[in-house]
Amino acid sequence: MHLTRLQFARLRCFDEVALEALEAGVVLFTGANGAGKTSVLEAVHLLGYGRSFRGRVRDGLIRSGAADLQVYAEWRGGNDGRLHRAGLQHAGRHWAARLDGEAVATLADLCAAFAVVTFEPGSHELIAGGAEHRRRFLDWALFHVEPTFLPVWRRFARALKQRNALLKSGPVPAALEPWDRELGEAGEQLTRLRLGFLDCLRPALVETADEFLPELGTADLGFHPGWRREELPLHDALVLSRERDLLLGHTTVGPQRADWQVRYAGLPGRESLSRGQEKLTALACVLAQAREFARARGEWPVICLDDLASELDRPHQEQVLRVLLSSGAQVLLTGTDPPPALRALDAPAQWFHVEQRRVFPRPPAQVGGAL
Ligand SMILES: Nc1ncnc2c1ncn2[C@@H]1O[C@H](COP(=O)(O)OP(=O)(O)O)[C@@H](O)[C@H]1O
Ligand SMILES: [Mg+2]
Incomplete structure (x- = not known):
């Protein structure tokens, strides 16, 4: 599955974020501690599970003071690589969702369509x-x-x-x-x-x-x-x-x-x-x-890998990335800096920087150049 567009609003520290033309390989999100990198992955995870890996929606995923959050995504998937669209509005207890233009009856219908592991x-x-x-x-x-x-x-x-x-x-x-x-x-x-x-x-x-x-x-x-x-x-x-x-x-x-x-x-x-x-x-x-x-x-x-560099030593980071690069899977990766393992593998990556509650695209060439 290849996530091509991700938009979300009122999720953790973010007001509104729109990421377009996401690439099929490695997509990197860098930023200081607390900038919101993990929150970006939570938005993706939410579509696949109806909850975050850090808990339920009502346990703090909605921005403080807001009544609900929204996530909208487009991805290519299935046997024919067709483009799918899904939107989810979640208020903690109540939610509404649409998948490919139709209202969905249960969150399971939405989660069945989009698969992500974190x-x-x-x-x-x-x-x-x-x-x-x-x-x-x-x-x-x-x-x-x-x-x-x-x-x-x-x-x-x-x-x-x-x-x-x-x-x-x-x-x-x-x-x-x-x-x-x-x-x-x-x-x-x-x-x-x-x-x-x-x-x-x-x-x-x-x-x-x-x-x-x-x-x-x-x-x-x-x-x-x-x-x-x-x-x-x-x-x-x-x-x-x-x-x-x-x-x-x-x-x-x-x-x-x-x-x-x-x-x-x-x-x-x-x-x-x-x-x-x-x-x-x-x-x-x-x-x-x-x-x-x-x-x-x-x-x-x-595949979402949050804070890979702080979780694994460098040889193991390289190993994971090598396995995933050869698989062709789309990998969303976060870190305070681009992981050295990426340069060691000379892997191309699309790069975004998270700062002041916004997500900025960075030129991909800088992934290597910054190291
Ligand atoms: N419900 C919320 N409303 C507003 N801000 C929040 C909420 N939950 C968490 N935050 C803030 O969101 C920021 C982003 O957190 P996080 O995604 O964990 O950052 P990172 O992964 O970059 O370290 C943190 O500064 C945190 O204090
Ligand atoms: Mg984090």
């Missing part, structure tokens, strides 16, 4: 943080490559919500039966989809981890479905946990508790990853996800 300073949470980060990662990928995912996920989410509401009202355990059956069926389907996706992701992850962390040995992916799946079907696990769930007031077994992890052959047992290795593992996962997306869909998602 590596940013918070990405190590994918490895070190709570399981919800890893479930979101899995489900994003399934959402984009597996057409049956969304109805299954919706059925599962609805059944879980109903069962939890019933648990809070304290019924006799047998009253849970219809929801246990529904949740059991939808949860098994969701789990099969997640397992199937991890099987598809594994080769890309093994290859990518081997590029970035060869010293840790071969990588593998482990999956925890959220209940003892090897012993009993989800329906039975739900029945067995009824008493406990009634006491606690929520459902304690099932795919809402699922998790996965990256393991390395050279790091057995309980030895933990260093912070740097966590970041590189998160990066390997994000790039593997993009690779798998490209394999399944025939085009790369837009």
Whole structure:
């Protein structure tokens, strides 16, 4: 996918920004700390996820004092490379969006059309943080490559919500039966989809981890479905946990508790990853996800790399950029200065500078010249 135009208004420190004729390769955004570089990437990420990687819209993405924000984008994508247009107005709780001239009914319709993956300073949470980060990662990928995912996920989410509401009202355990059956069926389907996706992701992850962390040995992916799946079907696990769930007031077994992890052959047992290795593992996962997306869909998602130079040492920066340059993916990159790795690779880049709440184009030749 190739983002060609990006406009946004009332997002973080910005009033109005319009970026036109964005190029297909590396697009660089430089600026001092606090200038708004990350916010530019948040505008892009918002279209693909309905939220920022730094939280929900209502948690500070709208400019202080404004009632809503707007993002408008045009991109080329799909098998025919057609031009698509999307606009989103978001007021925190309420939103309205249009895609290719039509109003969209759910944010998922918008997010399905535009694919972006982001590596940013918070990405190590994918490895070190709570399981919800890893479930979101899995489900994003399934959402984009597996057409049956969304109805299954919706059925599962609805059944879980109903069962939890019933648990809070304290019924006799047998009253849970219809929801246990529904949740059991939808949860098994969701789990099969997640397992199937991890099987598809594994080769890309093994290859990518081997590029970035060869010293840790071969990588593998482990999956925890959220209940003892090897012993009993989800329906039975739900029945067995009824008493406990009634006491606690929520459902304690099932795919809402699922998790996965990256393991390395050279790091057995309980030895933990260093912070740097966590970041590189998160990066390997994000790039593997993009690779798998490209394999399944025939085009790369837009890749956002926030503050790459502060996140990775120079050899690893060069490695990432080399992989992405040869992929043909569009890469939106931020930094206080142009990353030295860009010049080392002699890679052409379109350059914008962010200053005083505005985004200025800079001549591309200066990327090299400034170093
Ligand atoms: N809701 C908001 N309203 C106005 N300004 C904000 C809001 N949220 C963040 N900011 C400001 O936006 C600026 C840009 O932040 P950021 O994109 O993180 O900059 P950078 O990535 O360049 O360091 C910061 O100065 C921050 O204080
Ligand atoms: Mg930043």
